[in-house]
Amino acid sequence: MSFSVLFRSVYSGLVRMTVACGLFAFGISPLVSVAAEVENMRVPQIYQTYCASCHGREHEGGLGGSLADGVWKHGDSDEEIFQSIKVGNVDLGMDPWEGVLSDEQIRGLVIYLREREQEFEFRERKFPTPSPDQVATTDRHNYRTEIVADGLDIPWSIAFLPDGRYLIAERPGPLRVIEADGTVNEPVRRTPRVVHHGQGGMMEVALHPDFEENGWIYLAYSDGTDRRGNVSTMTTLARGRIVDNEWTDNEELWRADREFYTRSGLHFGTRIVFQDGYVFFVIGDRGGWHVSQDLSNPSGNVFRLHDDGRIPEDNPFVGRDDALPEIWSYGHRNPQGLAFDLRNGDLYSTEHGPRGGDEFNHIQRGLNYGWPVVTHGMNYDGTPITEKTEAPGMEPPVIEWTPSIAACGLAVCCGTAFPNWRHDFFAGGLASQELRRLRVQDRQVVEEEIVVKGAGRIRDVRFGPTGNLYLVINDPHRVLRLLPAE
Numbered sequence: 001m002s003f004s005v006l007f008r009s010v011y012s013g014l015v016r017m018t019v020a021c022g023l024f025a026f027g028i029s030p031l032v033s034v035a036a037e038v039e040n041m042r043v044p045q046i047y048q049t050y051c052a053s054c055h056g057r058e059h060e061g062g063l064g065g066s067l068a069d070g071v072w073k074h075g076d077s078d079e080e081i082f083q084s085i086k087v088g089n090v091d092l093g094m095d096p097w098e099g100v101l102s103d104e105q106i107r108g109l110v111i112y113l114r115e116r117e118q119e120f121e122f123r124e125r126k127f128p129t130p131s132p133d134q135v136a137t138t139d140r141h142n143y144r145t146e147i148v149a150d151g152l153d154i155p156w157s158i159a160f161l162p163d164g165r166y167l168i169a170e171r172p173g174p175l176r177v178i179e180a181d182g183t184v185n186e187p188v189r190r191t192p193r194v195v196h197h198g199q200g201g202m203m204e205v206a207l208h209p210d211f212e213e214n215g216w217i218y219l220a221y222s223d224g225t226d227r228r229g230n231v232s233t234m235t236t237l238a239r240g241r242i243v244d245n246e247w248t249d250n251e252e253l254w255r256a257d258r259e260f261y262t263r264s265g266l267h268f269g270t271r272i273v274f275q276d277g278y279v280f281f282v283i284g285d286r287g288g289w290h291v292s293q294d295l296s297n298p299s300g301n302v303f304r305l306h307d308d309g310r311i312p313e314d315n316p317f318v319g320r321d322d323a324l325p326e327i328w329s330y331g332h333r334n335p336q337g338l339a340f341d342l343r344n345g346d347l348y349s350t351e352h353g354p355r356g357g358d359e360f361n362h363i364q365r366g367l368n369y370g371w372p373v374v375t376h377g378m379n380y381d382g383t384p385i386t387e388k389t390e391a392p393g394m395e396p397p398v399i400e401w402t403p404s405i406a407a408c409g410l411a412v413c414c415g416t417a418f419p420n421w422r423h424d425f426f427a428g429g430l431a432s433q434e435l436r437r438l439r440v441q442d443r444q445v446v447e448e449e450i451v452v453k454g455a456g457r458i459r460d461v462r463f464g465p466t467g468n469l470y471l472v473i474n475d476p477h478r479v480l481r482l483l484p485a486e
């Protein structure tokens, strides 16, 4: 045993003895009392109380190694870091924390360490940032940036009209036509009334694939009441047409039973995508957590309907008394990105985790995506949720992001503008202000790259008719267009 190792283990033994002596003085067993003290602690507080003395307040290292530099001597997977903490390494002077910290808390520490590790890594790195007078460089394409429309009111979604104009859904309610030159028109008159509350409002606009023949425009929005401060809302799906800047032929395609309307301002979803005459959309858990596991509750599901709103007879839960027949998949927290793989028709989502555990999911018929029974995240306040990241019968994400990117908006590259990105997925992030390019092969992500960072919160991501990439940004509230610049 070298001197330094000997010193470490003597030191850590002393620390333990000191804690133990102090506690024995009060006549209580140290383990029980530490556990009681620690039970209600948030993870950052646990770290500062029990880990910082050896690993540094900023995780920079000390007696124990740095936990921020991305070097994990004893294994760098979540599971290995979990074991490093749980089982410890007494020879090297790392105590086992099993019995003092619960598995949930140790899982929380792993998430917390991952956050700091990324912060540390990103401090050193340069990312492509769009700016109108500069070309940004990425692995497979360089791009330049144009501001398409500016000064919008919390834009959430964009759709492209065949004549070169755009439709923009703004969360407070208005749906607007933007001219090809960026002129922002007055709101379309007589659109469905939305209750703009919390994260809810006018959330999504999408054109039917045969729009040029049938003129149908689909909307998803928070419907409900807000009389005298008595708010009660739920996501609703409707379609209609625009004639002379007025919404006409409105058809409500799906709405929840009144009993599922809630005061909550959280997790409305939603995106709308089409395939083979079906329309898919999604509603988050509305803050209700376990409702996502309840098939009789519309919150926390991906839905599949015929494009006219009828329920397809081959939906997975048709004929069951305890399930809504419109459900396609369940156990979702709050998906805000949906896109099809154009090569094989597979459906993918991006989904907000809590703190950590954002997901890129391959959405399949009838499957359970696990929220909140399993998750890679913890609560925003740093209290743990569960140590379980997988369970039988629950579909794991293709990839997950810890720390969270606040995943919002998902698109697949099509068109001719960016040939080297063809069929890649592009996932936006709100808090991270990132756009991540994902190359999917055999249902695995084989490449991941941050192609945009720091241009604002990315709310929606779409490829335009010729394959230019459009980003709907919040703060500042604008639409950006990325064009190839080779």
Ligand code: HEC
Binding pocket: 008, 011, 012, 015, 046, 047, 050, 051, 052, 053, 054, 055, 063, 064, 065, 067, 071, 072, 073, 074, 075, 081, 084, 085, 089, 092, 093, 094, 095, 097, 109
């Ligand atoms: C008494 C000092 C001490 C305390 C307190 C301590 N550690 Fe450690 N820790 C160490 C030492 C020493 C190592 C081994 C370092 C090495 O191998 O170079 C270690 C290793 C680790 C590793 C593995 C690192 C790697 O590179 O693979 C992790 C993770 C870790 N500690 C987390 C924690 C957490 C979380 C806490 C608080 C709950 C904690 N430690 C408290 C001393 C400590």
